[in-house]
Amino acid sequence: MAPSALRSPPQAPPVFTATPESIIVDTKRIINESRASQDRVASAVTADAATFGNVLLPLSHDENIMALEAHILGFYQSVSTDSTLRDASTEAEKLMDEFSIEASMREDLFKLVAAALAKKEELDPESQKLLEKEHKDFVRNGLGIPAGPQRDRFKEIKKRLSQISIEFQKNLNEEKGGIWFSREELDGVPEDVLGGFQKGEEGSENAGKVFLTFKYPDLFPTLKYATNAETRQKVFVANENKCNQNVPLFKEAVLLRDEAARLLGYPNHATFRLEDKMAKTPKTVNDFLGDLRSRLKDGGLSERKALKAIKDEYLKSHNASYVPDEHYFLWDHRFFDRVMLEKDYSLDHQLIxxxxxxxxxxxxxxxxxxxxxxxxxxxxxxxxxxxxxxxxxxxxxxxxxxxxxxxxxxxxxxxxxxxxxxxxxxxxxxxxxxxxxxxxxxxxxxxxxxxxxxxxxxxxxxxxxxxxxxxxxxxxxxxxxxxxxxxxxxxxxxxxxxxxxxxxxxxxxxxxxxxxxxxxxxxxxxxxxxxxxxxxxxxxxxxxxxxxxxxxxxxxxxxxxxxxxxxxxxxxxxTKHVNDALFNLRQLHFGIFDMTVHQPKTHEELKAMDFSATYNELRKQIAQLDGPEVLGKGDTWGNGQATFGHLIGGYDAGYYGYLSSQVYSTDMFYSVFKSNPMNPKEGRRYRHTVLERGGSQDEMTTLKQFLGREPSTDAFYKELGLA
Missing domain, CATH: 3.40.390.10 (Collagenase (Catalytic Domain))
Structure with missing residues (x-):
């Protein structure tokens, strides 16, 4: 516990007293203040006189001040119990995104930033990065396109993509679906989980039943413990279809991204997005994902075979007339993974x-x-x-x-x-x-x-x-x-x-x-x-x-x-790496689907793509688990991409980052912390060398400074047993 002297912070915390009306008023106010600030720079500075100090500095101060309110105004949509407040927050985010697009396409400011960059002033590294990034962002936001119909179309696309992103996430947040089950159908699910389910009213058609939502505290224990395979299948398939209103939004977003990238002169959205990431090119990402997939393939098949044997043994012990088939289903996996851990490793997750x-x-x-x-x-x-x-x-x-x-x-x-x-x-x-x-x-x-x-x-x-x-x-x-x-x-x-x-x-x-x-x-x-x-x-x-x-x-x-x-x-x-190949193949499915939809050969190819079928076909091929398609339901039985908030919320052509980041994280842990995880000297060095820097310098530079060398994949593959 800190001494009492530390209990009076030098800065008050933010307050959360917004109303639906105040959110819109405050949003319009900060937008008007920011626009006025940008106008002042544009009118007061000529290209000849443009410097970092009179162009970038006032713009960055304005950005700093706006962020103090903007993040919270948009935050209410994710946490408020008041639907009108959530709606106002969603509207606020739309207004702020539209203003952001407007600001990012101001040619007068772009010319001043370009002029300041051309001055080649001696700046500190973070200021230099800000100047270069601001210039590049203007280009990537359409100002490299000649003024006219194409630039206007680009701006339309940016606005629509913002609207889609907000609507897509709102649909996920507001999702209230679920299934009524009898207690018998949920046999095996722990009582402390069942006790939290809504109960059917006496005299109603759901009397004696409980309502299972698709929220994680309901969903995962049910898939893990429900002994009835039909229940698990019903839950799994319904969860994949819980936000089908997002299906057309997903397709529209992917098509618009591809069109926008081509307007900017890129062959596809993935090339555009990866240009300023650590990977730089789609080839780097595809090679990494492909190499990992090939390394994991045999392990995945071996794990599936072992889990299938566990399934057959379990079902035979509960039903003497059970006849094994070749299937190991998506809705089987959490259940028999748990059974294996309990049987072979005496692991009881409830006890832990x-x-x-x-x-x-x-x-x-x-x-x-x-x-x-x-x-x-x-x-x-x-x-x-x-x-x-x-x-x-x-x-x-x-x-x-x-x-x-x-x-x-x-x-x-x-x-x-x-x-x-x-x-x-x-x-x-x-x-x-x-x-x-x-x-x-x-x-x-x-x-x-x-x-x-x-x-x-x-x-x-x-x-x-x-x-x-x-x-x-x-x-x-x-x-x-x-x-x-x-x-x-x-x-x-x-x-x-x-x-x-x-x-x-x-x-x-x-x-x-x-x-x-x-x-x-x-x-x-x-x-x-x-x-x-x-x-x-x-x-x-x-x-x-x-x-x-x-x-x-x-x-x-x-x-x-x-x-x-x-x-x-x-x-x-x-058990850390038990069934790890199947887990990582699941991550690869997400990453490869992401890259597949964001790097088509042509825009026409993308238009013709069935995203649900592609999502499910890739899952079958990569994750090596059977879905309803093997029961004759076709490849469009579910729309998992419509529940995949990451791909609409900023991880587009970037989901591979969860796997590639593990290369860096494992390298850092093995090299510095594995022998003594609580070494305070190294902990503080990590804080000051990596965490304090944020994105203020090139991330590869940060990594090399902490490791004292180029990062390596050795520890990552060693940890996975794939070295």
């Missing part, structure tokens, strides 16, 4: 989860970051919220009563200064973003007066809610997810860039996951798993009583250890 109550796990994670990076986290609760709130009302500094907020500080060794604010929004709600993600609320940057503006960052997740008898308990994969997203949050907090443009996770897409992926390794380290764990029955007498009640039919149950037993840790670690 008992040692990872959400709140104590978070506390343990924050302690790891404190020790490693020299940070201090102080949760702000009760009256402290009132004191720190600009309005004097503590409820104003969060958007929902369940949200936790922390002030973050440097420890004494790092100077005891303020770092920023961290928010945790951990449980599902209607209308809330449905996955796990880190959102920057306010970036950090250097203000006009030379002082620092501190960041605010939020983790938005969907873990199971606590009940009277149990706290929220995390499966191990959820522990990994939480640590990963916290890694993004730390990246966002400790960045020390001059300009908000490069703050925190504003790096190229094929590097941005690497810092968080590296930190996932701590979740597979015995000492850290032990430190993070605490059996939930030790948290309160009520939980202890509930645990004892749950054990009443278990004659062998003894008192649980407070910390996770070493034997359980070892069993877990043995």
């Amino acid at each position: 989860a008992e040692y990872f109550p959400l709140q104590t796990t978070i506390a343990g994670m924050l302690q790891i970051f404190e020790e490693l990076f020299g940070l201090v986290f102080v949760e702000i609760t009760g009256e402290e919220r009132d004191k720190i709130s600009p309005s004097g009302k503590g409820g104003d500094i969060v958007w929902h009563e369940e949200v936790q907020v922390f002030s973050v500080w440097d420890d004494e060794g790092e100077g005891s200064g303020f770092v920023g604010y961290l928010y945790l929004d951990l449980f599902p709600r209607t209308g809330k973003y449905g996955h796990a993600a880190n959102f920057n609320l306010q970036p950090g940057f250097i203000k006009k007066d030379g002082t620092r503006r501190y960041p605010a960052t939020a983790l938005v997740c969907n873990f199971s809610k606590p009940t009277a008898k149990k706290p929220s308990l995390l499966k191990h994969d959820e522990v990994v997810t939480l640590f990963h997203e916290l890694g993004h949050g730390i990246h966002d907090l400790v960045a020390r860039t001059t300009y908000s443009r490069f703050h925190g996770t504003n790096t190229v897409r094929d590097f941005v996951e690497a810092p968080s992926q590296m930190l996932e390794n701590w979740c597979w380290t015995p000492s850290q798993l032990k430190a993070l764990s605490k059996h939930y029955s030790t948290l309160s007498p009520a939980y202890k009583e509930a645990w004892l009640e749950a054990q009443k039919d278990n004659a062998t149950a003894g008192e649980p250890e407070e910390k996770i037993p070493d034997a359980l840790i070892q069993n877990l670690i043995k």
Whole structure:
């Protein structure tokens, strides 16, 4: 716990008091202020007189100030329980995107930026990068196209793509689908999961049934534990079709991207997108994905064969008349993967989860970051919220009563200064973003007066809610997810860039996951798993009583250890790469589908492409699991691309980055942390060399500075057993 002197941050947190009306008013105000700022530069500076100081600097200050409100105005659509507020936030994002397109195509500003670039002034490296990037962005936003019909068409495309992106994500956030099942149909699903399902009203057609949504805390345990294969199939197929209104939006977006890239002179969208990434060219990406696919193919077939044997043995033991066939279905995989782990590795995910109550796990994670990076986290609760709130009302500094907020500080060794604010929004709600993600609320940057503006960052997740008898308990994969997203949050907090443009996770897409992926390794380290764990029955007498009640039919149950037993840790670690080839082939399916739709030979070829069939055919070929197509349902039985928010939300021609970032993250971990993950000297070096830089310099330069050499794929393939 930080000393009380650290409890008064030098900067107040943002407030979340918007109304549907104020969101639109504030959005129009900041747009008008920004437009006026751009107009001032355009009217006051001539091309002959243009410099970094009189063109780029005022534009960057305006961008910094606008971001302080803009991110939050657009954030409400992902977290608010008020549908009218979400709608207003969505409209605000549309207005801001339209203004961004307008600003990015201002020829008067482009000429001034080009003139400033031609001056070749001596600038610090981050300012030089800002100048070069601003110039390149104008070109990539259509100002390299001669004024006239083609440039006008390009601008139309940009506006429509913005609208599609917002509508697509809104459809995913607002999705309320699900299926009513009888308790019998959900046999095997843990009672603490079933207890959270909505129950059918007496006298209605659903009396005695429960409603399974497609939210992760409902979906994944059902696919993992439901013994009825028809139930699993029904759930899986319905989930693939939960947002079919996105099907035409996906096709329109991909076609418009291709058209826009060709207007700019690129052969396809992938070439356009990759030009400023670490990979640079589609060939680099395709070669990497192709090499990994060939390396994983035999392992995938071997894993499938072993899982199929587990399936046949399991079904034969439950039904003597069972006749094996050749199929191993998509909806079988989570179930028989679990059965294998329990049978061959004595791994009980439900038992492991008992040692990872959400709140104590978070506390343990924050302690790891404190020790490693020299940070201090102080949760702000009760009256402290009132004191720190600009309005004097503590409820104003969060958007929902369940949200936790922390002030973050440097420890004494790092100077005891303020770092920023961290928010945790951990449980599902209607209308809330449905996955796990880190959102920057306010970036950090250097203000006009030379002082620092501190960041605010939020983790938005969907873990199971606590009940009277149990706290929220995390499966191990959820522990990994939480640590990963916290890694993004730390990246966002400790960045020390001059300009908000490069703050925190504003790096190229094929590097941005690497810092968080590296930190996932701590979740597979015995000492850290032990430190993070605490059996939930030790948290309160009520939980202890509930645990004892749950054990009443278990004659062998003894008192649980407070910390996770070493034997359980070892069993877990043995499973790290079990069925890893199939997992990575699934990731390859996403990455190869992404590259397939974004690099057609011709625009006509793309028009003729059936995206659903392509998605499902590639999955069958790459992931090596059977879908309904082998039951005569054809290749358009599901529309998984319509649920694939990444490809509309910024990872287009970039999903490969999840795999390529693992090359960098594994290299960093093996080279620096594997022998001693809690080495504070290396932790601080990593903080200052990698995390602080954000996107302010070339990411390959950052990597080489930290590693002391060129990055290598050796550790990545060694870790996967593919060296």
